[in-house]
Amino acid sequence: xxxxxxxxKVFIVLGFLIILDKGLGAILQHYYFKIxxxxxxxxxxxxxxxxxxxxxxxxxxAAHHYVSPVFSEILHSTTYNAGKDKQRxxxxxxxxxxxxxxxxxxxxILDLNPxxxxxxENGLDELSILLPYYSSHPEIRSILNExxxxxxxxxxSDLYRFxxxxxxxxxxxxxxxxxxxxxxxxxxxxxxxxLIPQIPDSLPAxxxxxxxxxxxxxxxxxxxxxxxxRLIVVVSPIYYKLPVNLKTLEMAKTICANEQISxxxxxxxxxxxxxxxxxxxxxxxxxDSSAIIFSTLLSEDMRNLK
Amino acid sequence: MLFNSFPFLIFFLVVxxxxxxxxxxxxxxxxxxxxxxxxxxxxxxxxxVLFLIISIDYTAGLLIESNQGRLRMFYxxxxxxxxxxxxxxxxxxxxxxxxxxxxxxxxxxKPISFTIWELALPVGLSFHTFQAMxxxxxxxxxxxxAERKFGIYALYVMFYPQLVAGPIERxxxxxxxxxxxxxxxxxxxxxxxxxxxxxxxxxxxxADRLGIYVDYIFKNADGHxxxxxxxxxxxxxxxxxxxxxxxxxIAIGTAKVMGFTLTNNFRRPYFASSFRExxxxxxxxxxxxxxxxxxxPMGGSRVSVSKYIFNILVVFILxxxxxxxxxxxxxxxxxxxxxxxxxxxxxxxxPGLVFSKFIGITTTFLSASFCWxxxxxxxxxxxxxxxxxIFSPNTIQSIxxxxxxxxxxxxxxxxIFSIIITEFVSEFFPGRFQLLQNPxxxxxxxxxxxxxxxILLFGVFDGSQFIYFQF
Numbered sequence: 001x002x003x004x005x006x007x008x009k010v011f012i013v014l015g016f017l018i019i020l021d022k023g024l025g026a027i028l029q030h031y032y033f034k035i036x037x038x039x040x041x042x043x044x045x046x047x048x049x050x051x052x053x054x055x056x057x058x059x060x061x062a063a064h065h066y067v068s069p070v071f072s073e074i075l076h077s078t079t080y081n082a083g084k085d086k087q088r089x090x091x092x093x094x095x096x097x098x099x100x101x102x103x104x105x106x107x108x109i110l111d112l113n114p115x116x117x118x119x120x121e122n123g124l125d126e127l128s129i130l131l132p133y134y135s136s137h138p139e140i141r142s143i144l145n146e147x148x149x150x151x152x153x154x155x156x157s158d159l160y161r162f163x164x165x166x167x168x169x170x171x172x173x174x175x176x177x178x179x180x181x182x183x184x185x186x187x188x189x190x191x192x193x194x195l196i197p198q199i200p201d202s203l204p205a206x207x208x209x210x211x212x213x214x215x216x217x218x219x220x221x222x223x224x225x226x227x228x229x230r231l232i233v234v235v236s237p238i239y240y241k242l243p244v245n246l247k248t249l250e251m252a253k254t255i256c257a258n259e260q261i262s263x264x265x266x267x268x269x270x271x272x273x274x275x276x277x278x279x280x281x282x283x284x285x286x287x288d289s290s291a292i293i294f295s296t297l298l299s300e301d302m303r304n305l306k
Numbered sequence: 307m308l309f310n311s312f313p314f315l316i317f318f319l320v321v322x323x324x325x326x327x328x329x330x331x332x333x334x335x336x337x338x339x340x341x342x343x344x345x346x347x348x349x350x351x352x353x354x355v356l357f358l359i360i361s362i363d364y365t366a367g368l369l370i371e372s373n374q375g376r377l378r379m380f381y382x383x384x385x386x387x388x389x390x391x392x393x394x395x396x397x398x399x400x401x402x403x404x405x406x407x408x409x410x411x412x413x414x415x416k417p418i419s420f421t422i423w424e425l426a427l428p429v430g431l432s433f434h435t436f437q438a439m440x441x442x443x444x445x446x447x448x449x450x451x452a453e454r455k456f457g458i459y460a461l462y463v464m465f466y467p468q469l470v471a472g473p474i475e476r477x478x479x480x481x482x483x484x485x486x487x488x489x490x491x492x493x494x495x496x497x498x499x500x501x502x503x504x505x506x507x508x509x510x511x512x513a514d515r516l517g518i519y520v521d522y523i524f525k526n527a528d529g530h531x532x533x534x535x536x537x538x539x540x541x542x543x544x545x546x547x548x549x550x551x552x553x554x555x556i557a558i559g560t561a562k563v564m565g566f567t568l569t570n571n572f573r574r575p576y577f578a579s580s581f582r583e584x585x586x587x588x589x590x591x592x593x594x595x596x597x598x599x600x601x602x603p604m605g606g607s608r609v610s611v612s613k614y615i616f617n618i619l620v621v622f623i624l625x626x627x628x629x630x631x632x633x634x635x636x637x638x639x640x641x642x643x644x645x646x647x648x649x650x651x652x653x654x655x656x657p658g659l660v661f662s663k664f665i666g667i668t669t670t671f672l673s674a675s676f677c678w679x680x681x682x683x684x685x686x687x688x689x690x691x692x693x694x695x696i697f698s699p700n701t702i703q704s705i706x707x708x709x710x711x712x713x714x715x716x717x718x719x720x721x722i723f724s725i726i727i728t729e730f731v732s733e734f735f736p737g738r739f740q741l742l743q744n745p746x747x748x749x750x751x752x753x754x755x756x757x758x759x760x761i762l763l764f765g766v767f768d769g770s771q772f773i774y775f776q777f
Contacts, residue, residue, distance in 0.1 A: 013755055020755065164764065
């Protein structure tokens with residue numbers, strides 16, 4: 001093979017690759033945004049269609065602890081639970097950026113994990129679920145680019161943005177589950193796991209505080225305030241005896257006090273812990289019936305807030 | 307630096323272009339600097355460890371060559387002891403002190419306690435110490451002349467494509483290539499790039515995808531059903547193969563692009579019909595190292611049956627121990643030794659008992675997969691928990707999990723299927739139905755484009771390490 005021949009072939013391969021990358025990427029994007037249910041449908045609904053007055057944000061503890069209809073009924077305000085398993089504050093911030101582009105909810109409830117500010121050894125891999133929104137929502141690019149130094153280059157590929165998704169796109173387009181807009185976002189946990197009767201004394205070994213996550217928390221407060229919404233930071237019950245000076249909670253409390261944001265800490269609420277493990281599904285999560293009790297308690301407390 | 311990372315792609319492009327642009331007399335220096343950078347990307351301080359090994363063996367090589375009689379043996383011994391000492395300090399110290407402490411605890415109420423060193427293992431230490439040792443041994447045997455240029459010798463140990471996970475090259479094969487002036491060969495570049503592409507496919511599409519399920523199951527092995535455990539073991543057999551063979555292919559392809567030929571390290575090992583054959587196909591360069599430098603000096607196979615059994619067990623225990631300072635690896639090696647001996651005794655005492663190739667391949671694969679349980683487990687206890695759960699009649703028959711099992715399983719089985727089909731064709735129809743090496747250019751190009759698209763769509767890009775880096 002001579003030089004000219006070689007470079008022609010490289011040129012042809014690259015040319016076809018670019019065409020296929022854009023072509024297949026467009027097809028995947030079309031079918032991705034057609035999904036109306038499941039994990040992807042729920043995320044797209046929150047970002048592009050939801051117009052509830054109250055939005056609940058946070059990780060799995062948000063998704064499984066805040067029963068939206070209870071809030072809607074007691075607060076007389078339509079509520080959607082946008083909590084997501086395995087996600088943390090960066091995800092909530094990204095959602096807020098995208099939601100505020102469209103409309104301003106009256107109220108945001110942010111569930112804060114008692115260790116939310118600690119460094120996470122898994123990095124930011126979990127944010128990959130937002131990659132399909134990279135091109136249509138430029139406001140989240142800075143967050144996604146934090147995943148690694150080369151993310152902004154990788155995302156030039158349309159296919160990369162749908163990495164590992166083709167089968168989910170196929171299955172979800174074929175499935176006949178209930179649409180995300182027909183639900184309220186709350187995901188009940190009903191399976192019971194055996195927990196030890198005694199409340200564990202301490203959380204797993206604590207990690208150092210990650211200042212970028214703290215900044216993320218501050219950004220959430222800033223953006224909510226800028227848009228005139230009301231923010232309530234809530235720590236929901238957890239099946240651990242938390243130390244009184246837990247860094248994340250201390251810092252969050254101070255930041256909220258400085259910013260005049262409501263901070264409600266139910267992490268050690270005896271209403272839940274006094275019953276032993278029966279109100280919990282696992283160490284970090286309430287079961288469905290306890291979630292209803294917690295949601296009622298919280299929404300009544302919120303109603304009494306100034 | 308990891309092959310499956312974006313910085314490597316940039317590094318590879320820059321180094322390859324620079325290699326062909328600069329004059330031949332400076333190419334060794336470019337490769338040496340590039341190799342140092344490649345290694346320093348992980349833990350820079352360990353470059354010093356590498357240079358210590360290089361300096362010792364470079365000097366030992368010169369001394370072995372320039373001396374006669376027992377002095378030669380002395381300098382060889384010094385070189386080997388130095389290499390093993392470095393290996394011992396970083397890799398085996400904690401294993402030995404923990405076991406001595408445990409052993410003395412059995413006989414005394416006050417066991418001897420030692421300090422556990424918190425040292426990170428230099429990446430690929432076992433590979434480059436073994437490569438360095440093969441240099442002095444070959445000089446001692448008179449099969450290789452001592453290298454005069456320190457830089458060339460350093461490059462022999464540090465050549466970046468095979469620095470951290472082999473193939474373990476012999477000096478006769480690699481050193482002369484540093485002196486050859488490699489002209490730009492577009493055929494060679496195309497072949498190298500295609501090997502790299504297939505290596506990336508094996509690593510990021512198959513191995514890393516399988517690793518998600520394997521890690522999930524092995525993290526809490528006693529909480530899963532028999533079917534889940536069997537699936538994880540089956541997956542792990544392919545994960546470790548695709549991880550290591552993928553690395554080797556990327557290494558060989560990277561070198562090929564620059565005109566270097568490295569030893570082929572894998573030859574479809576899961577199509578071996580016996581364990582003897584398995585070790586002629588799996589990690590070939592390591593098997594040959596143990597064969598030439600341990601097994602043959604002990605007498606090899608031209609000895610009595612009992613001595614042969616002893617030799618095989620020693621070699622395989624050492625091979626297991628080479629992989630890691632843990633009883634799990636020793637047991638893994640020992641099991642392989644037993645399976646080799648089983649085949650040997652069958653051939654010797656029951657020569658008429660011949661199974662079909664299909665039965666041979668199936669039983670070898672199943673036995674090798676069983677051995678991987680020990681290789682993957684954190685400790686012996688965990689390995690036996692898994693075995694107990696697999697063979698327990700009361701284990702629930704279901705695959706449970708907390709993540710999207712359905713698409714993960716489909717991707718995993720499709721990955722395994724593509725590997726099996728490709729290897730099956732290469733094994734039983736050599737030279738036919740080739741895609742990447744097809745005589746028709748449009749088939750080759752379509753395959754390349756298809757592979758890149760598959761990698762982009764189904765690759766796992768979490769920058770996970772290659773399993774064999776830890777060795």
